[in-house]
Amino acid sequence: MSTALISVDLDRTMIYSSAALGFPIDASVTCVEMYAGGPLSYMSMRSTELLRKLASEAVVVPTTTRTVEQFDRIDLPGAPWRYAITSNGGNILVDGVPDASWRASFDDVDLPAVQQELAARADGDWVLKRRTADDLFCYLVVEPDAVPAGFMDDWSQWCAARGWNVSQQGRKIYSMPDVVSKSRAVAEVRTRAVDDGLLRTESIALAAGDGALDADMLLAADHAIRPAHGELDALNFRPPGLTVTTATGGRAGEEILDWFFGRIAEHMEP
Template identity: 60%
Template sequence: MIYSRNAFSTTTDVQTVCVEHLEGEPLSYMTTTAALRMQSLAGPAALVPTTTRTIKQFGRIRLPGAPWRYAITSNGGNILVDGVPDLSWRIDIDAKVRASGATLPEVSRQLHTRIDDSWVTKFRMADHLFCYLVVKPKAVPEGFLSEWDAWCRARGWSASQQGRKIYTMPLTVCKSRAVAEVRKRLREGGELTDEAQTLAAGDGALDAEMLRAADAAIRPRHGELEQLNWTHPNLTVTRATGILAGEEIIDWFSRTAPE
């Protein structure tokens, strides 16, 4: 839903609003139209921001429609309730990760033996849950991702690339599980009916399970899922790319959500 200037992918002169700053500098944007429509959508719908970003990274964003009753960060590893991490959810996630295979320190040590500074610019731990690399995409050794993913999957993890980032993630940490939990809580609290649909949007391999689990889903015509030509019977693909795809996604939510 948000884009750096390098990701706008449009020659059309569009009006934008900055929704993220880093160290005081503007970083990410939405079109003004998308921002206004998202603001109006947040009223009648139970809108739940869902991201692979860490809690700290999510905290930099000022999305229209905030504050959020629920938000999902860390690829589903954390659920924020009124901005505060839900401790019971995180304890359960940590227990599932421990029971499912390798630990983060084990995975991190192994990954360090496979990388070097010629193509990796940063190595980051994310909320003590997973790790990711920031890479020079054209310099990544051929076969690295598939070989690393195979090593990971044998130990309860996976690897995927989105742009300049290569994520190494426990299989038990996924957005779809956190979305299902938030939906359950909203239903139990009377904020959603049993018949309410779940609609989802995403553009990366880490979003695929969430899109598959939704009643209806949309992805932009760019990003990792576009490169993989990923599709599903419940899926719509935008006509536009870049920041205009974000605007199209908001329009799709508005049209698809029941009155």
């Protein structure tokens, strides 16, 4: 029975594109995701070894805004996962299968109204793609420098009045129901893991993530860490007790995993 629940974001926290990795693709790096016939995401070999070891000692929960399909593309070290969270908390996977009862709890989310309004507002060459994720939320792929002045503020205000939130992560602008969040899904997984006998009631909750959609998960954890890059770094997100890595890119991923082991060791000290 484990003494730690670890919820960890994936993109730019655990896994990295070649551009975001920060060091050359060589024998010290392994590809963990293929897409359209080519490599897409990487981890250092040291990170893969650390993550496998961590998964054998704690209840590690991959926690991502990716859809179920996008998550399934990743060959993440440490699998198979008893629990994983996708769709920003909209889906909980149990032994790889989305839990129908959890997903049904979001059936009353009014996605069509948001899609319709967004289509009317986000019209122009600056919008490269419009996407809907798992029938839960939507996002735009944009040219960041071409987003019209005031769009984010105006769209955020419209969404906030209807129980939705907006965030931009690089080329993606997410429109997300407030009820769909990583922290709520992690809390549900913790309850289930205790009931399953995988996790001690007094276990600590640890978390790591780099984006605005990770903020609630970091704040809800007993101890949390973020890399010194990404959206939260740009926002200077530094609540009391949050650890920030000294490294960036893939080395930050290694530092995060080392930090997890350190927090577990501290918790186990008499």
